[in-house]
Amino acid sequence: MFRNILIATCLLLSVISCKKENNLAPFARKVYKKDWMTDLMSKYPDKEIHFSDLCLPGSHDAGMYILRKCTFGANSCNTQTQELDMFHQLGAGYRIFDVRPALVGGEIYAQHATDCGGLGCQGDFLKNIFQMTNEFLTEYNEVVILTFGHFCNISPNDTMFINLVNESLGDKIYRETDFSPNLYDWSLQKVLGKNPKNGKVILVFEEGFSNITENRAKGYFSNNIMIFTGGWSNKFIYSELKEDQLKRYSEYTPSSPQLFQFSYQMTPNEKMAISCALADQSGSVKTLSKQTNTDFPLIIDSLIKNGGISANKIPNVFWLDYGDEWMIEIAQKISKIGIEK
Numbered sequence: 001m002f003r004n005i006l007i008a009t010c011l012l013l014s015v016i017s018c019k020k021e022n023n024l025a026p027f028a029r030k031v032y033k034k035d036w037m038t039d040l041m042s043k044y045p046d047k048e049i050h051f052s053d054l055c056l057p058g059s060h061d062a063g064m065y066i067l068r069k070c071t072f073g074a075n076s077c078n079t080q081t082q083e084l085d086m087f088h089q090l091g092a093g094y095r096i097f098d099v100r101p102a103l104v105g106g107e108i109y110a111q112h113a114t115d116c117g118g119l120g121c122q123g124d125f126l127k128n129i130f131q132m133t134n135e136f137l138t139e140y141n142e143v144v145i146l147t148f149g150h151f152c153n154i155s156p157n158d159t160m161f162i163n164l165v166n167e168s169l170g171d172k173i174y175r176e177t178d179f180s181p182n183l184y185d186w187s188l189q190k191v192l193g194k195n196p197k198n199g200k201v202i203l204v205f206e207e208g209f210s211n212i213t214e215n216r217a218k219g220y221f222s223n224n225i226m227i228f229t230g231g232w233s234n235k236f237i238y239s240e241l242k243e244d245q246l247k248r249y250s251e252y253t254p255s256s257p258q259l260f261q262f263s264y265q266m267t268p269n270e271k272m273a274i275s276c277a278l279a280d281q282s283g284s285v286k287t288l289s290k291q292t293n294t295d296f297p298l299i300i301d302s303l304i305k306n307g308g309i310s311a312n313k314i315p316n317v318f319w320l321d322y323g324d325e326w327m328i329e330i331a332q333k334i335s336k337i338g339i340e341k
Contacts, residue, residue: 033328034091034140034142035140035141036142036328036332037095037141038140038141040332040336041188043336044339048189049187049335050185050186050187051183051184051185051186051187051188051316052185052338053335053338053339053341054316054335055314055316055317055318055335056095056145056317056318057093057094057095057096057328057330057331058094058096058097058317058318058320059082059094059097059098059319059323060082060098060265060319060321061082061100061110062086062094062099062129063082063086063099063109063110063124064079064123064124065080065082065083065085065086065089066123066124067080067122067123068109068121068123069121069122070120070121071118071120073119073273074113074120075121077284078268079112079121079285080112080121080285081112081265081321082322083286083324085128085132086124086129086132086133086136090132090136090140090142091136092324092327092328093325093328093331094327095142095143096144096317097145097146097147099126099129099146099149100149100150100151100152101126101150101151101161102116102151102153103152103154104122104152108125108126108160108161109122109123109125110122111150111152113152116150116151116152116153117152127164130165131168133169134169137172137198137201138172138199141192141197142199143188143200143201143202144200144201144202145202145204145226146204147226148204148205149205149206149207151207151208155208156208156209156220157208157220165203169201169203171198172199172201174201174202174203175217176213176216176217177217178190179213179216181225182227183202183257183259184256184258185256202219203219203220203221204221204223204225209221211225226259227257227258227259228259228260228261229252229261230248230260230263233245235266236266236268236272236283238266238288238291238292241266241292242295246299249262249303249308254313254314259316259317260315260316260317261316261317262315263319264293264318264320265285265288265289265321266285266288266289268283268284268285272284285321286322289320289322290322292321293320293321293323293326296318296330297326297329297330300330304334309337311338311340311341312341314334314335318330
């Protein structure tokens with residue numbers, strides 16, 4: 001869909017000004033506890049808190065809060081997905097991140113494009129994303145999951161990429177010493193340890209690393225450790241997105257190793273993308289996110305009230321564009337229900 005959107009834009013427009021880079025000023029936000037996982041551990045000291053008990057806010061195309069090297073037809077309106085930089089995304093409560101590495105001109109960026117070398121933009125440098133993750137985990141004893149996929153011009157086990165990961169994240173990388181198959185059964189205590197000195201990051205690769213003990217001991221996990229149901233709707237009309245996502249959740253029956261994910265973001269259609277190129281923001285990713293993000297807390301409250309979310313059934317991840325600190329309240333509210341079962 002994204003490919004069709006940008007191709008249509010390029011064919012219909014003869015002149016377009018690509019916004020090469022945009023730094024957006026932070027906006028006023030409520031004050032929440034940024035270490036919301038550690039807060040749950042403190043409130044339930046006698047509980048071993050498993051990831052199947054938790055609800056994690058997920059950042060879709062996490063590195064696309066700044067745009068660099070846009071191709072013809074791509075700009076912030078149809079390509080940018082986040083407003084907060086990595087450190088502030090972590091502070092806003094995001095705990096699982098969708099990162100798509102691309103090697104361009106000797107630098108590794110996050111990328112949002114139709115395909116490798118296709119239409120789209122580069123986001124922030126991965127070194128910046130990793131540095132901010134390291135800084136956050138030095139200050140807060142939280143667990144962060146970085147998922148890597150859609151590699152472009154570089155492979156997951158390329159020396160340049162692996163060195164960047166190890167040198168940037170160092171002792172924050174979670175390396176498994178006792179094999180357990182799936183994230184469903186892992187606990188915060190298992191990852192952080194009894195007396196954590198800092199937070200930990202779990203590195204998950206959609207490609208490049210097999211699910212063997214040697215790789216896991218180095219901190220390189222295949223996506224076999226995370227078995228998700230639910231998923232992307234590819235909708236640009238909110239009522240259709242809402243109906244589809246709720247249907248997927250209603251059909252979900254919790255059982256190991258499956259975790260449920262709400263993919264609560266809309267995808268602009270071709271007309272919206274063309275309007276973006278003409279400086280009409282009505283169909284921008286940001287504008288669409290205002291609909292989804294305004295209604296999502298109400299959806300969660302309704303599910304809790306009618307028993308759709310209960311001690312025996314919770315959503316484990318919700319993916320968003322343009323998330324902010326209100327996500328922490330949802331994450332804690334749902335996680336408390338899961339922990340207290």
